[in-house]
Amino acid sequence: MNDQLEQIKAQSKIAPPTGGRGDSSVSVFAPATVANVVCGFDVLGFAVDAPGDEVVMRVTGKPGITISKITGDNGRLPMDPAKNTVSVSVKHYLESIGRTDLGLDIELHKKMPIGSGLGSSSASTVAGLFAAKTLLNDQRDVAQLLPFAMKGEEMACGHGHADNVAPALMGGFVLIRSYEPLDVVRLPHPKDLWCAIVFPDVDVPTREARQIIRNKINMKDAVTQWGNVAGLVSGLFMNDIDLIGRSMKDVLVEPVRSMLIPGFYQMRQMAMELGAVSFGISGSGPSVFAFTKDEQTAHAVIQKLQAFLSGMKIHSESYVSTVNDTGPRVL
Structure with missing residues (x-):
């Protein structure tokens, strides 16, 4: 992974910025993301409007x-800059542009x-x-920051995947076509596609959720998964929400990870009966999400699922959003 990132940095031909903004501080919001999108383990993800996190940098x-x-x-998070994903990623970025002379102080406000x-x-x-990047008036495309963001993911969960950081950074719906070399494609999506997210307050650590995934799969399952990923991407390009919905089936990861989420299959049945076009696990869980064709159905799904979880004595939080095409923004 380290060799790959060094190669990406070199290929990017990163040069020191010519100047700064003239500002001494900036506040930035970056959005939450839904990774995998059911059938696209480690290669698909999209950004949502809420929740998200805020960083104030001086x-x-x-x-x-x-x-x-x-x-x-x-x-829960370390104040030591050598152990925090934000500061570690920023340190790699400053080294790559030759600005280790710069002093930066970080305030991290977890809003999610x-x-x-x-x-x-x-x-x-x-x-x-x-x-x-904003403080340094670095005018290059934000996608150039992706290798450094992946460094933070490597520290957070032991694996430098991009299906969260890429949509958070670039906005919208993204496909990671390749990791070696890194090749990320921004995908179109229907504008009337709504996302209903419910976060049950149960503990599913990301590292452990990755460890239970099978290392070997049957060819039959692989073929099924390839067809579903292709169908989902085709549905995004064709603005075909029904095709998107029937393609979002996972025969590889969901059968294992769903065991860690109480009432997962009951919640899926409820969501689909209310008119959702798809239902699945967000990232490694425990959050679940459903795509719907309108905002009203998204709210109905959330209300039903939260009532179900409450009956199981499980507290939950919920969010309704379209796909966020903006990515990070200065507040």
């Missing part, structure tokens, strides 16, 4: 990166739940990288 007079404040994490399967670490990392 230029200081002393070279190096510091973290002065973290809120909303209940003390940790361990939700909604790309919590990705949102923080992308917000930090976009803040640094």
Whole structure:
């Protein structure tokens, strides 16, 4: 992974920015994301409007990166810049552009739940990288920040996948066509596609959720999965929500990960009966999501699922959004 990222940096021909914004601080929001999109394990993801994280970054007079404040994490995240995904990613970025002389202080405000399967670490990392890019008036495409964001993912969950950081950084719906070399494609999507997300308050750590996935699969299952991924991408290009829905079936990962989410199959049946076109796990879970054709159905799905979880004595949070095409933004 390290060799790959070094190669990407070299190929990018990154040069030091010519100047700064003239500002000494900036506040940036970066969105949550839904990774995998059921059948596209590690290769598909999209951004949503809410929730997300905020980073406030200030230029200081002393070279190096510091973290002065973290809120909303209940003390779970490290203040040590060598151990935090935001500061580690920003450090790699500054090294690549020859600006290790710069001093930056970071405030991280977690506005989304940790361990939700909604790309919590990705949102923080992308917000930090976009803040640094903004302060330095770096005019290159935001996609150039992707290798550094993946460094943060590697630290967070032991695997530098891009299906969260790529949509958080670039906005919209993305396909990671290849990791070696890195090749990320932004996909079109129907504008009237709505997403209903429910986060049950149960613990599904990302590292453990990856470890239970099978290393070997049957050719029959592989063929089924390939057809579904192709069908989903085709549905996105064709604005065919029904094709998107019937393609979102996973025979490889969901059967295993669903065991970690209480009432998963009951929730799927409820969502589909209410008119959802698809239902699945967001990332490694425990968040689940459904695509719908309108906002009203999305709210109906959320209401039903939260009532079901409440009956199981499980607290939950919910979000309704279209696909977020903006990505990170300066507040």
